[in-house]
Amino acid sequence: MDLYDARAYTRRTFMMRSLAMASAATTIPGFLDASAKALPMPGLGMSSIPGVDENRILLVVQLGGGNDGLNTVVPYGDDAYYRARRSIAVPQGQVGKLSGRGASGVGLHPAMDALREMYDDGMCAIVQGVGYPNPNRSHFKSMDIWHTGDTTGTGEGWLGRYFDSQCCGFGKGESGTAEATEPPPSPIAIGRDAPLALQGRQVQPVSFETADLFRWTGEGVDGALTEPYNEITRAGAPENGSANSNAAFLMRTALDAQVSSERIRAAVRREPDVQYPNSGLARQLAMVASMIRAGMETRVYYVTLGGFDTHAQQGSAQGQHANLLRQYAEAMRAFYRDLRAGEQDERVLTLTFSEFGRRVSQNASGGTDHGTAAPVFLLGPMVTAGVHGVHPSLTDLDSGDLKHQIDFRHVYATILEEWLSTDSEVVLGQRYRRLKALDV
Amino acid sequence: MTPIDPESFGFDQARHLALRAGFGGTPVQVRALAAMGSEGAVDYLLDYDDIDFEQVQAREFDRDILHPETADEREMYRRARQMRDENALAQLRLRRQEAQRDDRRQARDLQRWWLARMIETPRPLEEKMTLFWHGHFATSYRTIENSYHMFRQNQLFRKHALGDFGELLGAIIRDPAMIAYLDNNDSRRDRPNENLARELMELFSLGVGNYSEADIKEGARALTGYTFRDDEFYFDERNHDTTRKSILGVRGNLDGEGFVRAILSRTAVSKFMAWKLYSFFALDTAYNPRERPESDDKAIDDLASAWRRYGNEIKPVLRRLFLSEHFYSAQVMGQQIKSPVELVVSSVRTLHTPPRDLGILLDAMSLMGQNLLYPPSVAGWSGGRTWINTSTLFVRQNILTYLIAGRMPYGYDSRADSEKLDTEELRQSIETAYGDSEGDGDLIDSLLRFTIGAATQDRRAALHAYLDEQGARLNAETIVGMLLLISAMPEYQLT
Numbered sequence: 031m032d033l034y035d036a037r038a039y040t041r042r043t044f045m046m047r048s049l050a051m052a053s054a055a056t057t058i059p060g061f062l063d064a065s066a067k068a069l070p071m072p073g074l075g076m077s078s079i080p081g082v083d084e085n086r087i088l089l090v091v092q093l094g095g096g097n098d099g100l101n102t103v104v105p106y107g108d109d110a111y112y113r114a115r116r117s118i119a120v121p122q123g124q125v126g127k128l129s130g131r132g133a134s135g136v137g138l139h140p141a142m143d144a145l146r147e148m149y150d151d152g153m154c155a156i157v158q159g160v161g162y163p164n165p166n167r168s169h170f171k172s173m174d175i176w177h178t179g180d181t182t183g184t185g186e187g188w189l190g191r192y193f194d195s196q197c198c199g200f201g202k203g204e205s206g207t208a209e210a211t212e213p214p215p216s217p218i219a220i221g222r223d224a225p226l227a228l229q230g231r232q233v234q235p236v237s238f239e240t241a242d243l244f245r246w247t248g249e250g251v252d253g254a255l256t257e258p259y260n261e262i263t264r265a266g267a268p269e270n271g272s273a274n275s276n277a278a279f280l281m282r283t284a285l286d287a288q289v290s291s292e293r294i295r296a297a298v299r300r301e302p303d304v305q306y307p308n309s310g311l312a313r314q315l316a317m318v319a320s321m322i323r324a325g326m327e328t329r330v331y332y333v334t335l336g337g338f339d340t341h342a343q344q345g346s347a348q349g350q351h352a353n354l355l356r357q358y359a360e361a362m363r364a365f366y367r368d369l370r371a372g373e374q375d376e377r378v379l380t381l382t383f384s385e386f387g388r389r390v391s392q393n394a395s396g397g398t399d400h401g402t403a404a405p406v407f408l409l410g411p412m413v414t415a416g417v418h419g420v421h422p423s424l425t426d427l428d429s430g431d432l433k434h435q436i437d438f439r440h441v442y443a444t445i446l447e448e449w450l451s452t453d454s455e456v457v458l459g460q461r462y463r464r465l466k467a468l469d470v
Numbered sequence: 471m472t473p474i475d476p477e478s479f480g481f482d483q484a485r486h487l488a489l490r491a492g493f494g495g496t497p498v499q500v501r502a503l504a505a506m507g508s509e510g511a512v513d514y515l516l517d518y519d520d521i522d523f524e525q526v527q528a529r530e531f532d533r534d535i536l537h538p539e540t541a542d543e544r545e546m547y548r549r550a551r552q553m554r555d556e557n558a559l560a561q562l563r564l565r566r567q568e569a570q571r572d573d574r575r576q577a578r579d580l581q582r583w584w585l586a587r588m589i590e591t592p593r594p595l596e597e598k599m600t601l602f603w604h605g606h607f608a609t610s611y612r613t614i615e616n617s618y619h620m621f622r623q624n625q626l627f628r629k630h631a632l633g634d635f636g637e638l639l640g641a642i643i644r645d646p647a648m649i650a651y652l653d654n655n656d657s658r659r660d661r662p663n664e665n666l667a668r669e670l671m672e673l674f675s676l677g678v679g680n681y682s683e684a685d686i687k688e689g690a691r692a693l694t695g696y697t698f699r700d701d702e703f704y705f706d707e708r709n710h711d712t713t714r715k716s717i718l719g720v721r722g723n724l725d726g727e728g729f730v731r732a733i734l735s736r737t738a739v740s741k742f743m744a745w746k747l748y749s750f751f752a753l754d755t756a757y758n759p760r761e762r763p764e765s766d767d768k769a770i771d772d773l774a775s776a777w778r779r780y781g782n783e784i785k786p787v788l789r790r791l792f793l794s795e796h797f798y799s800a801q802v803m804g805q806q807i808k809s810p811v812e813l814v815v816s817s818v819r820t821l822h823t824p825p826r827d828l829g830i831l832l833d834a835m836s837l838m839g840q841n842l843l844y845p846p847s848v849a850g851w852s853g854g855r856t857w858i859n860t861s862t863l864f865v866r867q868n869i870l871t872y873l874i875a876g877r878m879p880y881g882y883d884s885r886a887d888s889e890k891l892d893t894e895e896l897r898q899s900i901e902t903a904y905g906d907s908e909g910d911g912d913l914i915d916s917l918l919r920f921t922i923g924a925a926t927q928d929r930r931a932a933l934h935a936y937l938d939e940q941g942a943r944l945n946a947e948t949i950v951g952m953l954l955l956i957s958a959m960p961e962y963q964l965t
Contacts, residue, residue, distance in 0.1 A: 167563075168570070168615075170612065171615075174612065182613075183612075183613070184610075184613060184847060185847060186846070186847075216859060216860065216861065222833075222837075223837070224837065224861070229846070231852065231856070232856070234839065234856075234859045234861060234862065235861065236859075236860060236861035237837070237861060238861075244861075244864060245864065246864065246867050246868065246871070246958060247867075247868045247871045247877055247878075247879060248867065248868075248875070248877075248954040248955075248957075248958055250877055251871060251875045251877050251950070251951075251954060252947070252951055252954075254936065254939055254951070255936070255951055255954055255955060257939075258932050258933075258935060258936045258955055259955060259958055261932055261935075262929075262932055262955065262958060262959055263958070263960075265928060276805060276806070276807055276854075276855070276964060277805075277961060277964060279855060279858070280807070280858060280863075280960035280961070280963050280964070281960045283858050283859065283860060283863055283960070284863060284960045286860050287860035287861075287863045287864055290860050291860075291864070391556055393556070394557050394560070399560055399563065399564075400563075430556065430559075
């Protein structure tokens with residue numbers, strides 16, 4: 031079987047095919063294109079971004095700590111799995127079995143029923159055995175490798191480079207012209223840190239834990255400062271002095287910051303249309319959905335769920351790891367329901383990854399140690415639902431670890447080319463074969 | 471460059487000098503500097519060897535957290551593999567992970583230690599130059615994962631801060647952190663790694679366009695065998711290529727030292743380094759002479775010839791810059807965007823805020839794009855406008871709110887740090903420095919001049935409006951309020 035042609039024909043694929051012409055959001059025949067561009071997107075609150083690509087959004091969900099891929103997408107058909115994991119394997123009867131091509135013998139952990147529902151609805155593609163050569167088992171290093179898209183783990187973030195290539199013509203390792211064009215809206219990360227993946231040379235992410243904190247904290251010291259502060263930042267650039275001076279640049283940026291702070295805070299004040307579960311990830315996703323539904327022009331969002339470093343007592347069908355998977359699956363389902371209610375789901379592709387999987391055999395503490403390859407999830411109505419690629423062998427191991435089947439940069443290249451319509455070679459430094467995991 | 475007229479060196483010039491050649495000072499300190507006159511002040515800052523400060527001890531940090539595998543460990547590992555003892559292997563792996571965790575903790579301690587040193591030192595130019603070299607010979611802990619090597623490199627920069635550049639260049643190719651960062655320890659006689667050779671010329675000394683690809687290949691051969699063992703440089707003779715090489719027109723059986731000598735024989739070094747120093751201390755400007763204003767170009771040429779005249783010595787080059795009229799011109803003063811380190815350290819040193827929690831300051835610096843010991847690449851920090859975007863601007867404003875008023879910046883719980891900025895001391899210091907104040911208006915003017923260099927009509931009006939709203943009373947709260955507003959002014963980001 032060709033790894034890159036593991037298309038699963040699910041209910042939804044057929045459905046989407048027949049609807050393709052009706053849904054102008056995904057395919058507009060060339061001769062209609064020009065006129066269609068003048069029309070505002072239906073359901074888009076405030077801006078009418080012409081064309082289709084500009085409306086596409088990528089959400090990255092990072093599972094931090096090294097998610098145990100074998101207990102996530104469970105190879106229940108393989109005895110070796112049960113032999114290697116005497117106390118933590120998910121019992122065959124409890125695995126959420128998957129149908130479709132490539133799915134034989136694998137299923138989802140029972141805590142991920144919500145995700146299985148999305149799979150059945152044609153909204154979930156699973157890419158098996160994703161990793162890279164000479165795997166690094168340090169959380170930090172491996173995370174850097176995933177973030178930079180470079181096996182040395184150095185340089186700018188892969189999405190940062192994507193933005194750089196859009197605004198300023200930088201390719202990987204090239205010098206471009208700074209400030210060549212108006213920079214695109216900064217990617218937004220929810221969290222304290224700005225993920226390396228979003229850091230480019232020109233483009234830097236906006237990051238905040240809660241939108242209410244993406245603002246000047248001086249107001250909190252004394253409310254009487256708000257008015258004069260607003261006056262100071264709204265003054266904009268001074269009339270005398272060069273428009274190109276650093277002072278003028280700073281004043282423009284201060285005004286921008288003030289405006290985007292207000293927009294973001296206004297956006298997330300919305301009450302979601304659907305009930306989100308009570309979890310940290312769900313709160314982050316509710317914010318992202320609100321920003322998308324408010325018509326913000328941001329094209330990349332980034333959220334993180336940590337705690338996957340399950341060295342001890344990780345549990346099997348229930349327990350520590352199960353709780354994390356449930357949190358993830360239920361939050362994603364609520365997120366897409368919310369988007370759907372606002373007719374925005376077609377615009378949002380989600381990539382979920384972790385820095386590495388875990389070792390095949392459980393350890394002496396009922397947990398698992400740092401491993402290598404693991405599955406990646408692509409979610410959204412535009413994915414080719416199903417299981418892509420074959421599960422890495424559980425017996426042909428590299429000193430106790432799975433051998434990766436698909437380099438993660440094939441996944442990146444697929445997203446860059448097919449979803450973000452950009453030359454992936456410019457961003458990744460070389461060409462990678464694309465997976466047939468998106469149906470756009 | 472025309473030297474500055476000693477008559478025109480006053481308080482504002484001394485303030486500028488203190489900020490650029492260090493991290494600023496309180497009004498009283500600036501006044502003392504002004505009183506020394508231009509030459510006196512510049513020499514006071516440059517000749518910091520005369521100022522006593524605690525010597526850095528080699529034992530400041532633990533060198534043994536990470537160590538090469540001992541024979542015992544190797545044996546244990548071999549046996550575990552042979553017996554396929556997964557538990558023993560996991561144990562060994564765990565032990566290594568613990569050592570790495572301890573080492574990351576020590577890297578954090580090293581960051582704190584350096585930040586505290588920048589805040590406290592009576593020899594600010596020493597730390598500023600150390601920061602300059604850290605950005606110039608950028609090496610990241612993230613890649614080398616060895617805190618002791620980072621400390622040693624930091625100490626190397628301090629030792630050579632204002633000295634002979636040739637010596638520093640010779641030392642950097644023997645520095646374990648640099649060797650690991652640019653993979654020279656993987657370089658083999660039959661398979662030379664070109665990384666260090668390339669950056670040595672491109673980023674560290676000559677600049678793009680002043681060497682050929684052949685020079686890189688030959689240079690890489692000269693550097694073969696330059697590696698380290700544990701914490702020390704080691705010349706691995708068996709891996710060193712002893713055949714003839716030709717680098718930058720110099721022929722012979724060159725080793726790393728020969729390579730460095732070949733580099734130093736080029737005038738491109740003076741031009742490249744003059745540009746680097748000028749961009750750091752005076753104005754961020756383009757490397758390509760055609761893309762930069764003529765005034766920058768002339769100043770850089772002037773510094774480059776000083777560099778050649780003084781044989782690669784840094785101190786006389788900086789002396790020339792700090793004593794030039796151009797350095798105090800309107801084109802330079804108040805025109806540079808503060809780096810995150812400058813923003814934080816100079817705010818503590820000029821306003822005399824409590825230093826607060828160094829960990830929170832370091833986190834903020836990282837969010838602002840300058841994580842000490844973690845430069846983004848071997849090219850260091852780009853600086854200038856790349857520091858500023860809508861996200862970093864809030865971080866910049868909010869870390870000032872934390873320094874001035876003790877309110878935690880975002881990401882931390884809302885407990886305030888109750889230690890107060892001594893507004894009375896600041897007020898007295900400003901009044902002493904600017905002459906006796908005759909009313910509140912003068913204090914506002916002086917505050918603005920001291921913090922952002924000028925008191926424009928708009929800014930003055932904004933502070934007056936706030937003060938009037940508060941019943942026109944100057945007290946600890948309103949002075950803090952005004953400082954918060956000033957620190958949120960876009961101009962506060964400039965130095």
